[in-house]
Amino acid sequence: MQLEKLVAYHKALADPTRIRMLILLSEGELNGQTLAQRLSVTPATITHHATKLRAASLIQERRDKNTIYFSLDDYFIRTSGSATADLIYRRTAEGSAGEVDPTIREKREKLRVSVLKNFFTTEGRLKSIPAQLKKKLIVLEELVQRLERGRKYEEKEINTFIQTFHEDFATLRREFIMHQYMFRENNIYELNPPELWQRWETLK
């Protein structure tokens, strides 16, 4: 049955330790001992979780001597669009060391300007929602920065806000959440701190 596979997939991702495992693996392959140490659990626990992640085709293994190295299954890495993959993949995009090459910064700014020019009308309305993730994020960030930090918004307010730019408020509202620009609780929306935003600059 088909249903069961879906459930198994979500079960695999329904545990904090396993997600943290995937996040660690997104920076490169690691063996069981190391994973155990980094996650403060025993090797037995790693084996347990590895079994489930493997069953869901989320990780792969490679053996070298006595040691088994785990890594993300490319099957999984490729995803962007699921919030989960976002969280895990985002970190790999940019090395945690800061400092950006000035040439790179220039390029980014150029891209940003060009996206804004192409996707917004002269009146400032959004012509269409970019399909390409990087461009979409530029647009989302552009919109979201017009919201007030720390203020709580009703769903209706958000809808109205979005509609001044684009008719499809449901999609955009959802994208705000998915890419961590906002969060919602009991239908109240609020801006996330920018550290949590999915930033387009970090995508390769």
Next chain:
Amino acid sequence: MQLEKLVAYHKALADPTRIRMLILLSEGELNGQTLAQRLSVTPATITHHATKLRAASLIQERRDKNTIYFSLDDYFIRTSGSATADLIYRRTAEGSAGEVDPTIREKREKLRVSVLKNFFTTEGRLKSIPAQLKKKLIVLEELVQRLERGRKYEEKEINTFIQTFHEDFATLRREFIMHQYMFRENNIYELNPPELWQRWETLK
């Protein structure tokens, strides 16, 4: 913490009853009693699951007199790209009654021809993977129909097959799975029956 939300989301979808609930709701809103009956559980169980689905923003509620009607949160409906949303949303796309307006059929054929023409070279190679879901599905279907029904493929075979059309075999292989054209078990790939395929014709 951010991690916890992700986990909660996956937990919400990590139960067969809840997924079946969402599938039922994809055909329209239903109240608790009806859901209970359709799923062969008690109303208490529905309340329990509804609480979790609501917490994950997957359903909405509307009250009419004494009765509460549940429906999918548009937040969720919009998704396409996650296999889960695929499974749930697919059913809503085309009314189960068959028969398609011949004008519509013509339009579809035109779109298909145009996509094939635009995305394939004259040598039959794939120029690029369409970003738009509908077009992507046309391309995927075009590729996948060249595979043999009922035959089991090694991962390497699939890679080789795909590479005759496009270099990025990892992405395409993944798309085959995501959109239900194939399934895999222990790294053996096999075609799904066409009834399971995500068909582009059913997208509006």
Next chain:
DNA sequence: TGACTAATTAGATATATGTTGAATTTGATA
């Protein structure tokens, strides 16, 4: 072969969760 290391398995425990029937609450209506 024997010593060593990484991984896995097995058994145990605590916690989480899906389900139910019974009791309670909520809202509508006669």
Next chain:
DNA sequence: TATCAAATTCAACATATATCTAATTAGTCA
């Protein structure tokens, strides 16, 4: 107000699962 229907809460149970320690297996290398 009394009554009815739908939903929710509560208490109980069974099952699943995350984690650990200890024992075992697998594989390497001197």
